[in-house]
Amino acid sequence: MINEIRDMKSTVLLIVFLFVTSLISAQNSGGKPNFILIVADDLGFADLSLNGSKQIPTPNIDRLAEEGINFTQGYVSAPVCSPSRAGLLTGRNQVHFGHDNNMGGNQPGFDPQYLGLPLTETTIASRLDKLGYATGLIGKWHLGEQPDYHPLKRGFDEMWGYTGGGHNYFTSKPDGKGYDAPIECNYKTPQAITYITDDKGDECVDFVKRHKNEPFFLFASFNAPHAPMHATEADLELFKHIKNEKRRKYCAMVHRLDVNVGRIMKEVEKQGLAENTLIVFISDNGGPVDSNASINAPLNGQKGILLEGGIRVPFIMNWKGKLDAGKTYKNPVISLDFAATFFELAGGQITKDVVFDGVNLMPFLTKETQSIPHKSFNWRFTISAAIREGNWKLVRLPDRFPMLFDLSKDISEQNNVAFDNLDLTKSMLKKLGDWDVSQPHPLFLEGAVWKKRQVKLYDAKYTLVQPE
16 A cells, blocks of 8 residues: 555656646747758768768768658759858858858958958847747857857857857967967856867857757857868767878868767757757858868869859758658758748748748748749859859859859759850750849958959869769
8 A cells, every 4th residue: 555655756856847837848948940061061962871971971961861852853052161151050041141252361452341251140049039039159250250240140149169260179379370379258268179079069068958948040160071170089080091181181070060069959859858959950051172182072163162062961850759750852052041940930920021933942842832933043253143043053163164064964963055055055045144233342452363263163073983
């Protein structure tokens, strides 16, 4: 009898505990989902085992896709870091507000006051902050280093990271500049760097722990595998069979990125948040084959140009119980879609004052609608511009006739069929030109030295098959 009473008390206490926990969870979340935006830096399309890599196992990133949706035609709005991130965080094509170029110092004739994400634009962090979210940036910013452009003034409540475009993986200096800049943090005294990919993983896990009882937006902005090519000795040992030293370092860096993506996933699961958290994984542009030994196969091209290897990237969405597990989505989508998706899921209302160039992807993924998210895309970056309509893609360069590719038959963009389809070439060139001349002037430029380099990148030969 005594044992029965004890068992009954234990059962009642368990029921009360579960009920109270569910009430607290519901009260704290307000029914709003959490968002974790994981951005890799300069990751090659083919450098995930998910996308066929035979050299780099990436089990954690693969699991994100296996338990979520893998987008095989996921694009970014620019082939380099800063403009791509400007589009990603605003949900607007950055060309529309003059953020065409990468940020590499002010050029003569331009006002340095405008060297950053224009203050006329609203980030998704700002929008979610107003909707009651805790917002945090861990890692790279690269959208302006002057005070007005600082992430803490652009919607982020918390920051641990740096405002420049890259960082040394092992050290920083109190008075350092560029890659040696000190780590900034507004919620604690930042610890000394151990290996920055792991340090970012630490901070992302800590952010999830600290904000588990309220809706949150975490921008997990990794710099791996962006230069400098720094890897730990333990990770290099895993890839000692790869003879090319730069490629070996690159593989080790991607491996360590994957490990820390896994740590974030594990913490979300540990805190019981998986069913209320949308996790997104993307790279800010294609791999810069010439500088970090990345591989974009079977895509042609690389970072800095508008061939597929520069703008088609790994693109994953994972939300337990809300998105079908193991699904492949084949229609073209773009990084601009994330801001619109997050905003509407958080309860935001689209008005004349809230403008996105991307769309909320959820109705397309849940089959609420049978239409496709986008019929066409436009890109403009320094010396080149491109348009995609359906499976047709046209690239315009300053020193040659336009190139036209049928991506349904030629994913590697090896066969320029512009002269075989003159009417289509003229039509698409006219649409691209009309769009181009309707855009404002860039607010800042990259150094002129990059123009010749980018033209040469269109003529380079790229690996189109996976190495063993």
